Amino acid sequence: MKTRILFLLFTVIPLVCLSCENKKEKTIKTKTSKPIYSYEEKLKSEITEIRSFLGKSPKYNSDVALFLDMKIESGRNRFFVYDLKHNKLLNKGLVGHGSGSETGIQGELKFSNIKNSNCSSLGKYAIGGSYIGTFGKAYKLYGLDKTNSNAFDRNIVLHKYSEIPFDEQPYPICNSLGCPMVNEKFFGVLEKLIDHSKKKIILVMYY
Template sequence: MPAITPERLPVRHVSGVAQPLFERAMAARDTHGALVTQRDRIAIVDFDAPSYRSRLHMIDVMNGASQRLLVTHGIGSDRGHTGYLQQFSNDDGSEATCEGAFATSDYYVGQHGRSQRLLGLDPTNSNALSRAIVIHAAWYANKDMLLTHGKLGRSQGCFAVGDAELQRVFDHLGEGALIYAGKA
């Protein structure tokens, strides 16, 4: 990683990301520095937005460049399948999305193919590893779901992206990056 010099200070705002959410993500990056080794990039999931909006923001914090992608939330976070996250949960068996700071960990091949483990760094997501909350691709996260259903399907709490987008996410984050999920 390039050294942070006065010319390379992290950005203070990213277009399209709610400022309070961005500030909490950057504070979490600093707080959890021992596990967040990729300091020049983060991802923020803005769960104020519905699932039919691109609410996963992959951000280069050194220049403010960002990419936005569709991402699911958990069944337990939206029991009525409205497309809006209604509640977070860290409870085993909840099938809900949990909030807070995550560090990306290792890759593996599992039930959903190529996936990446996430380490929950806050009390609100401390069970992420034992609940197998991961990043993976899923058919119900593909863009064509919007044409037929007007919203994405739901995961069991994981951050599922479209099949064609998974490699972009892996390439942006790598291991040791921060994902921050929440509402402004």
């Protein structure tokens, strides 16, 4: 009888403990796992919002809009050129964000509308006229929301930079001082689109 009891103590109880530990580990993994981010769903949502905005603002181009998804890592394509009229993606490319937006945590950015913060600012922008600056031709940006209302005064512009690669990278690309900064070749695509538009094109930066 004692032998049987000892057998149960040294075999069944450890198995029960092991079962509890495995269940505990599974519970922890489930709680800490992050949901997969779908940039396609987020883009659809932003497109719906901008269509509503453009429907009330006829002074802007309602056929095309530019979308910058800052939730996507900088080494991946996150600058989207979208044809609102025919409901299709026309082009996409890399874009750098402000150095001040870095938090030190991979995949997390912060945003600010404050001067000299070197941060990117979220919100809708109207793309204004072009000028020749430090990086060559660039386009002035006018913030249309409270989150980016200081864009013009902060000299936040859409410009190109030779150090921005054209193809996607497995590592982060270089940062700007708050401006959306793109590859020279990709800038050429945007340039044709902007210069041939009779109305100002809207650029949306979201997170």
